[in-house]
Amino acid sequence: MLNSFPAEEYKLPFFIEEGFSRRRCPSCGEYFWAQGSEQETCGESTSDGCACYSFLNNPPTLKRYSLSEMREAFLSFFEKQNHTRIKPYPVVARWREDIYLTHASIIDFQPYVTDGIVPPPANPLVIAQPCIRLVDISNTGPTFGRHLTIFEMGGHHAFNYPDKEVYWKDNTVRYHHKFMTEILGVKSEEVVYKESVWVGGGNAGPDVECIIRGLEVATLVFMQYKVVNSKFFKLPIRTVDTGYGLDRLAWLSQGVPSCFHAIYGNLLDKIFSMANLDKIDDKLLLSVARHSGLVTIDKNANRLIARKKVAERVGLPLNKLEKILTPIENTFAIADHTKCLSFLLSEGIVPSNIKEGYLARMLFRRTYRLLQSLKMEPEMFYKIISMQVDFWSKDYAHIKKREDEIIEMIKVEEEKFKDTIKRGRGKIERIVDEIKDNKRSFPNNKLSELYDSHGITPEMVKKIANEKGVKVEIPTDFYASIANRHLQTEKLGKEEKILAKEKIKIDELPSTDLLYYDDAYIREFEAKILNVINGNYLVLNRTAFYPEGGGQPADSGFLLVNKKKIDIIDVQKKGNVVLHEIKGSIEVEKGTVVHGVLDWDKRYALMRAHTATHLINGAARRVLGDHVWQHGAQKGVSVTRIDITHYRRLSPDEIHKIETFANQVILAEIEVETASMSRNKAESLYGFRLYQGGAVPGKDIRVVRTGDWDVEACGGTHLKNTREMGFIKIVYTERIQDGVERLGYSTGLQALANIQKNEGLLWKVSEILESPVDKLDKTAVKLVKELKRANSQNRKLIKELATKESATLKQGKLVQLAKKIKGIRIIERDFEKKINLELMVQTANEIIKQNEATVALFFGANKKTANILVMAGKVAVKKGINACFVVNKVSPIIGGGGGGRANFAQGGGTKPEKIREAIQKAKEIIEKQIQE
């Protein structure tokens, strides 16, 4: 991988004109451009210590800007420079398959714009994009706001096409410089440009980082390469990708101790006072802030090492600084995380244990722990979230609309987390108690298991163990070892299916004309054969066969080729070409005209299913809330399913409501309209709700709209009108993941069939129970009650029987079977064909209870099996009886095995005819045991 570009790449006319010169930082060794002769180092407050922040209490700007003022200054400046202002995109990147969250402004335009598939919404453009970067989560706080999990990136972007140049490196830097100096009023010689290389998201290019008074405030990236296997390939479109840290710029202009002070102002003060941190030594805070650039927590450097450096410079003992700073940093993090959560949840992320939902859960749990560490009550969480909602609604109105849902989801999360903690505590206590009893140390593998499988952090284990006086050592590489564990399992699980596909040069074939998009109701069509691949894949110039896609299975049917019927067994789309897989193989000339006929019953059922999916989705959103998104779907002829995000199990009421809503739409006879339109238009008309089925590729998007009920980007075939569906019935629901509910449903006659099936079942049960259907619930309750009573009575009876049985034995009716040797009674009893092990055991128990100097030798045999049971009282065991040994030795005679303990053992076998022989042998062994 390239780690530097030639110096030429950075030698811009602007630098030469303005008297900038290229220098090398003696501290970090990197090259930079600066104007004045005074600038010796790169001027950035790095972990190498090239500089510290000199803007604190001493901002270089003409005035102080709040974040929203800074945003406006940035946007309007670039508007004046002929950039079009674009509305921010969501923080959840639903239009992309490769990532969950928007972590830079350029994300909005990848991959379609940067790859040249779709034109940009404007060119050049300017945007202020809220971004989420959870990779920086451990730095959020300790770096005083240089890192944030949520921040706003100002970006002015230009997309340069081979035939249309907008602007490139030189102008980009000129714009930047103009903004910093003319608008913000920073002195020109205070702006330092550092050379660097930017690689990310499969793209790369040179970039310059802009440093002012120690703080990096912007990165200007010149994206011009695609990275494939560590090699760079020139892209046809060169993209100006700039990122201005609007939060950092606000910080710079205010000169306050931290970026959090700059962003949140009064809100931060309130959180501080909620955390009982009213008396903060501002002087100390500022002097720590000056050196906070030294701190960066990553895999190589931990919090303590960074803190040590700061402590040295501030001149305080490490532990004292640690004690003062930790609560402050935690409060910073709380301010940041609660904002991040508000944004995430407002866009319908449901906390769960998979995908983006997991990120929300992780963020929640981290914040919750931070609150605990500050001894803040959980109610504070809600208060702060509400404060955040109000604070940000001024600029992002949609957040306020979702406030109730946000609070509800946090409530559910809190309950879940409390449960986890409670369970965890119990688990730890049990382990610790056991360790204490055995005086062993806490095993490390237990620590990993607790964390990995039960979500219990080693810190929590340590705390609880310490309370109980057991020492726990957390290995320093604990989290690394967990990561390692996952790497290993990942390797094992990665058994990629290599589909040995024949090498078809699909790209060279003309794209298939898709008749089903012109009219979804075409059942028969004429087409020409363009190609036959491998003898069994037909390529036609046009087709009405729908290829598998968007959760809709492929059509089936047949083709008439030279009057011969050929069955279509699968249809797939590769690129723009539809492949028809046929049964068997065929030899046919190219250009032959064929007649295609669809299996219409199947297709029509799938159309109903597909439209039904949109209805259910719309209904679920109305019943459950706006956080509901489609998480996946599979259409079927008899049952179709949709997975939706929701934070709770669906109640029967909710299911019925969804069902009712969907049926009301059917009765309302709503037209289903499909339209193809440009991505930009579709997004601006309907918003990102479109992407229910995930990211959709391509320049143009097919939009399926069911009145006001539902709008989705969808490539499937749909009914013309909802009335054709007839009827819809939800037949099952299940929870496939925490936060994801699956709904299964059928339409039309199939729905009726499903109901009839269930009704049939009801009738059958009613017949069996001899109870009318409407009384079945009561009958069932009664029956279960009775069954329980019968069971317990049965147990009682067995006990009673056992008592009687033992009494009989004692009375001597069967005394001939009892034998006394050295004071030990051997009671032999044949239960014959009535082998009831429980009765045998209970009877033996009773006998032993009466006289511990007894050995019970019970047995029974029916046609199939034989059983032997030996039980010895305490006295008998002391005399040397070992029931287990006896049964073990004897059971093979009856063709089986057996075992147990010294006082009790049972065995059996499949040769009942040999039972007498076995018992004889058993007696011999027992007698021998007593003799010895």
Added chain:
RNA sequence: GGGCCGGUAGUUCAGCUGGUAUGAACGCCUGACUUGCACUCAGGAGGUCUGGGGUUCAAAUCCCCACCGGUCCA
């Protein structure tokens, strides 16, 4: 998308190298002693060991499937 853990009394769990659920604690019921702090003591009730298959003489325990839940990572 991948991995790990679990489902046993009303509750939290033990038992799981197959062999009696004498299961434990808390809760519940009855009685005694007390009448104020998790009172104490004596006794008792309470289980189709999530469901369905399989292996076995024998399955809560081993194997497979389904359902329900927990958790870590991308």
